[in-house]
Amino acid sequence: MPEAPMTIDPANWVCPLPLRETKRIMLGHGGGGVLSEELIENLFLPAFGSTGKPGRDSALLDVPAGRIAVTTDSYVVQPLFFPGGNIGDLAVNGTINDLACSGAVPIGLTAGFIVEEGLELVVLGAVAQTMGKAAAKAGVTIVTGDTKVVGKGSADQLFINTAGVGVVPPGVEIGPERARPGDHIIVSGNIGEHGVAIMSVREGIDFGTVVTTDSAPLHRLVAAMLAACAASGAPGAVHALRDPTRGGLVASVVEIAKAASVGVELDEATIPVPETVSSACSFLGLDPLQVANEGKIVAFVDPSQSATVLAAMRARPEGVNATIIGRVVAEHSGMAVTNTPFGTTRVIDRELGEQLPRIC
Amino acid sequence: MPEAPMTIDPANWVCPLPLRETKRIMLGHGGGGVLSEELIENLFLPAFGSTGKPGRDSALLDVPAGRIAVTTDSYVVQPLFFPGGNIGDLAVNGTINDLACSGAVPIGLTAGFIVEEGLELVVLGAVAQTMGKAAAKAGVTIVTGDTKVVGKGSADQLFINTAGVGVVPPGVEIGPERARPGDHIIVSGNIGEHGVAIMSVREGIDFGTVVTTDSAPLHRLVAAMLAACAASGAPGAVHALRDPTRGGLVASVVEIAKAASVGVELDEATIPVPETVSSACSFLGLDPLQVANEGKIVAFVDPSQSATVLAAMRARPEGVNATIIGRVVAEHSGMAVTNTPFGTTRVIDRELGEQLPRIC
Structure with missing residues (x-):
């Protein structure tokens, strides 16, 4: 997000009207x-x-x-x-x-x-x-x-x-069960920032740069995506949406794969993981694809409209780094795999529990 | 309530499908x-x-x-x-x-x-x-x-x-600010049971008889009250409703008195306090009028329709003990008083905090 992080200073907070004589x-x-x-x-x-x-x-x-x-x-x-x-x-x-x-x-x-x-x-x-x-x-x-x-x-x-x-709104039909083979999978921006921001303060670890939460409201971004599809005559082109919070990107795509009985294939090199998140995760032994986000969205979009949706997303500050990271396939129903930068394929699956407790 | 208390037996609960090997x-x-x-x-x-x-x-x-x-x-x-x-x-x-x-x-x-x-x-x-x-x-x-x-x-x-x-539903206008001088105040049944039920188990006190919570859903009772008013040509006769939970009957009537800038006058002898609640409260030093209920409603009703509303309430199990306990007056705005059985009047006001913490 281009905005400065919100300034939180409880020490400067003043109760608008004095409460009874108590500070607690x-x-x-x-x-x-x-x-x-x-x-x-x-x-x-x-x-x-x-x-x-x-x-x-x-x-x-x-x-x-x-x-x-x-x-x-x-x-x-x-x-x-x-x-x-x-x-x-x-x-x-x-x-x-x-x-x-x-x-x-x-x-x-x-x-x-x-x-x-x-x-x-x-x-x-x-x-x-x-x-x-x-x-x-x-x-x-x-x-x-x-x-x-x-x-x-x-x-x-x-x-x-x-x-x-x-x-x-009338005509809007978005649901995890609507993903279908051929859909392009778009993520709205950099992933892993919220989880790393929490972990850095909780563990008191200094990663060199301060990673801040990506917490942001995304309803206007979604409205822009839907409006762009409607304007190009394909109002139902956004099939499924998910905000990758607990369980990260992996949980989102696996849940949609299961709900729609389809497979998911991601191209790992295209997934936007900031260098700070990547190095913090390798230090902590975490998979950035499983780290929580609070201001990102994953969209499953009809391939004929993915360029239109992408352009609409990039026109807004919440989606300026939006990018296509993969596609839906008919094979391996309910499973997600990534094509690694080394030319191999690995199955990505949800954690049993979680990597980081209490991140939201 | 005429029904038997709900049977709660965690020991007999069986998970419909086995969860992973864990009991916690x-x-x-x-x-x-x-x-x-x-x-x-x-x-x-x-x-x-x-x-x-x-x-x-x-x-x-x-x-x-x-x-x-x-x-x-x-x-x-x-x-x-x-x-x-x-x-x-x-x-x-x-x-x-x-x-x-x-x-x-x-x-x-x-x-x-x-x-x-x-x-x-x-x-x-x-x-x-x-x-x-x-x-x-x-x-x-x-x-x-x-x-x-x-x-x-x-x-x-x-x-x-x-x-x-x-x-x-269209035409329904119920709100605390709508109470007005002359309104009759109706309570749907015995008060104080929930708070005393909680206190009896929390403190391990045996009051002779087991007092059970009055927890019950009241939306059908309200619908019956509104239907009765509509049928008698006075659809707006129920002015204000409140469920007297935390803070009990007193908090409900004082809040409505404040919201509507009116006074409330209750006739203490008409307020239905069961003998078990009354004796438990006197033992514990509590005012039954301030003890929480979870299945009662207080209604402020146009006096011309109070008999109609009362009859509709008594026709349902949740309202079988409904009774008129007082009226709205133009004097002492924002305050509630009771006429005691001894012929005196006392101001009833909310507690600063609460008599019993964590009753709901």
Whole structure:
């Protein structure tokens, strides 16, 4: 991404209106009483820029007749703050991207916080402000929320769940089962940055250059891809989309291969792995193709339209490094292979568990 | 509720298809790899009875043009199992009830699990099965989910977030700000049971009789109330609804009083507090009016329609003990008072925090 990493400085965060004499979260902040109300009114609502009605148990949204997409994700990343972002923008962008992978236009997010007693208010405040900024940048509103507090030692600082609702435009049919032999596989940019950014701070390893998370909302990129296909008379040309988060690129292509009962063949030399990611991964013994991303998308596209889609992606900052990395084949159904730079072929398969725990 | 309490027996739970050789949750179950897939396919999908496509990042739902209601709640109750239910049916019913309080017809729930490494699979399986049964009983589908695993000691067994989406029928206008002087206040049944059920197991106190949670879905009760008003030519007669969970009856009426800038006056002798709840509360030093409920609703209704609404509520099992407990007044805006059985009046106000932490 061409933008500067988001500046996170909990030390400079000031609660817009003073909360009661406390600098830390207490059990009572989750009790549904006066402290809960103060937390909502003085911390969350100013951060989210909401003009909503906090007195409601649910938010009301207008929708056209048709299909909505609904998704949920919990975020438990440690540490909460890392180069280029924090758990807050991850929670906003990650759920937007899950909606985008169905071709949906996000219309609202919910935010559920589970907070450990004793967490400093400035930490929660900085995260909430980041969420509000990320949502505003993406043009999506955080429409409702919930806060629970658990005793000290019963959670690790802060967990966030975001659920999202989006409107799927008429005619959009995107799903993993729609990939078919011949499809070109496009990745929207450099891979492996988020996982390496987390690992570098968690392990205190200095890789020479700071690798920052690629966390970014991708719904506008997807909309541009769909618009380009529609304009060239092939509105259904984007068959499948996936954001390669946990499990990385490998998990995404294997899951689609299984869902569509097709094979996947990647050309390893064409996969954009930055030098910093590559050297960090070789140092840590990780496969960059299995490292998480939070601002990338993998697209399975009809080959007749892949040039059109690629051009539309490269015209946007989120997709400036988009490139074709492989194709769908009729052979080895449910499996993915790569053609290595050495002229050999290797099977790539998902990990049993994960290479890096708690990266999102 | 006239029904027998739900039978929860993790010891008798059998995973529908055998998971890999493990009896406990491992970090890898949250990694997005093969173990995650096995957990979804062998534990969650059979429990939820889903016929959906687990390969998707989001679920698609059909909606008519108009308004949808969106809500979220996290559940962190301890212990996970208690008389009459567990965290699973609480998570399903609680979110359905938040939708019901907007007059919405629930169409889908999301389920986000945060699991502590080492949790026994039978515990997660029993909770998931309870969720599936509760959703089926309510006629609502769990449409998508997410599982994260955190290291041992980084969470307290299991937290669940459920978000919900519902369709608000045309013409339904329910909101806390709509309460107005003269409104009758109706409660749908006995109060205080859920909080006392939790406290009795948590503290190991024997109150003579087992008090079970009142956890129940209330969307059909609300639909019956709205239908009765519409049939008598007053479709907008239900002004405000609230499920008195954290903070109990007091928090609900005070929040509505504040939102609508009105006063609330309750007749304490008419509030249905079971003898078991009353004696447990006096033993524990709690105010039953502040104890959480998970299957009750408080309704603010135009006085000309309160008899109609009351009759509709009493015709359903969830509302058989419904009764009028007070009224809205123009005086003391934002405040609630009760007329005590001794002929005096006392102000009832929310706790700063809560009487009982982690009851939902």
